[in-house]
Amino acid sequence: MDPSSFDMEKLYLVTDIPGYAPQIGRLLSMMNYARYTTLSAVKGLGVEELDALTDPGSNSIGMLLLHFAAVEHAYQALTFEGRELNDQDAAEWGPALDLGEKGRASIHGHELDYYLERMQTVRNRTFEWFKTVDDDWLAQEQPFWRGRPANFHFMWYHVFEDEINHRGQIRLIRKRLGGHYRA
Numbered sequence: 001m002d003p004s005s006f007d008m009e010k011l012y013l014v015t016d017i018p019g020y021a022p023q024i025g026r027l028l029s030m031m032n033y034a035r036y037t038t039l040s041a042v043k044g045l046g047v048e049e050l051d052a053l054t055d056p057g058s059n060s061i062g063m064l065l066l067h068f069a070a071v072e073h074a075y076q077a078l079t080f081e082g083r084e085l086n087d088q089d090a091a092e093w094g095p096a097l098d099l100g101e102k103g104r105a106s107i108h109g110h111e112l113d114y115y116l117e118r119m120q121t122v123r124n125r126t127f128e129w130f131k132t133v134d135d136d137w138l139a140q141e142q143p144f145w146r147g148r149p150a151n152f153h154f155m156w157y158h159v160f161e162d163e164i165n166h167r168g169q170i171r172l173i174r175k176r177l178g179g180h181y182r183a
Contacts, residue, residue, distance in 0.1 A: 011036060023135040027156055034160040038167050051108045054176050061173055063103040064166045065115035069122040070096035075159050079152045080129045
């Protein structure tokens, strides 16, 4: 997965995508742009940079990249499958969802392609799931944070909003890499 693989003619359009309902296409357009900017932010990083910690309690860029895939997987389960994460999901994605100490202990030593492939595998599944629903599906509500109702549209907005937020951290970490903390 490379930033150059995006349709640059439509990158800045929040628009329909053939094969998807109109609102879903627009949501996916925004997700595509968020992912493009994430990929641009990490292009060319090596293992040392991906594993760098700015202090002993921080998250690495690699941890944050895997976090993007984990969050997206969790929302696939919640919204498309109607379930919470199971034990198998927790074993595979738990450290990336939790980050912190668990993430630092297990998410390191991988090349950039490892993270990009995990992110792309999950994203491909998201795009396949979205082909199976219509715009009315986005309006479905269920109890969410603190028991308040949320619809699927908000939940999927949150998936890429979380990525945008953490991408800011990635950019900050890249700026600080000159004097990073090494575990």
